[in-house]
Amino acid sequence: MDLVGTHGTTVSRYESIGSDGFKCRNSGLRGAGAYFWVKSAYAEELAVGWYLKCIKAGTFSKNPDKRCVVITASFDVLPEQYLDIESDEVKSIFLNLIKQHNAEDSRECSEKFYDLFIELMEKELDVIIKLYKVRAYAPTKALPNCYPTQLAGSPLCYVARDSQCILINGAKTLENVGVKNEKQREGKGSS
Template sequence: MYMEAVGLHGTCVSNAVSIEQEGFVLSENGDSQYRGTGHYFWESYKNSEFARKLAIEWWRHCCNKDKFRDKPDPSCAVIKADLKAKIERYLDFETKEVKGKFIHFLESVEETLNEESPSGENLCQRYDLFIDMYEENNQCQLEIIRASIPLINSKLKRTARFQLLGNPVALIVKSSECIGEMSFEYPQNV
């Protein structure tokens, strides 16, 4: 059995061109974000426009953080990709069972992580530690992780969809082999 989904990834045109030519490549240090290391795709429900807006917002957030300052073309690109992983290599952080295991893990390491307001990098490390432990305990290598992501400063927080559903969900791809067919969009005036 497989988990299959469609995800949208926001980046700059220079990165998109590189991805189109070489595919997604996880950097040696990893692509660290909010929920651990991996390539982040906003989960798309039946070609939802909301996932596209999230991808554009992520690009905007990266621009505000100067992440594309050294890129020849920092303008917006949205990559839509088919994602697929064996079900035993997929972890859904939104289930009660997995959240319970994560809470137990945090409680067991709380004293060593003794920070009231950890940085994004430290939060990423906590997720990565949990994932490493989960993989070791379950004798598997996870390929895709599904997790809700807090919205960055965004006007999308004020939308009815956000108010009704809460934080959007990302698919964190840890193996580029899970990324199938891709299409590229270069939105103008965003």
């Protein structure tokens, strides 16, 4: 399977990922895990948009080097460990479950419901799902042109539930995005 995605973060966090690996968060709008934008013409812009969203939210406030890094990764999973929630068959099961539970259509309910759905699918299929694909909101408030949501709908992302399946293929530091590094700030202050 050719599964490739991008992830936007800081240089500091990228260095930590290099030594300790990715941390799969316990929460997220589409369930627990590490998020990657599915490889597309807009994958880098989406990763940068996510980085900018996190900068604005203060998520990276304790990172010494806040420069933007876009990580490209692939995923080492067996076909049965991967779930495409956006496929017609799986989406139908998901929608039926929402209706059965009369689930509230809210951000607060979303992350818990995705975790519940994955847990139920694991039991049904008798397999550990390490990676799934789902649509997520594009970070258009942070970077307005990062994805054409009106033309294409919400972009696809991978949610890695097992950090061991994430294989870093490369990383690109974007010097002119978001927060400037310390040397740039110092240089402007001394002029």
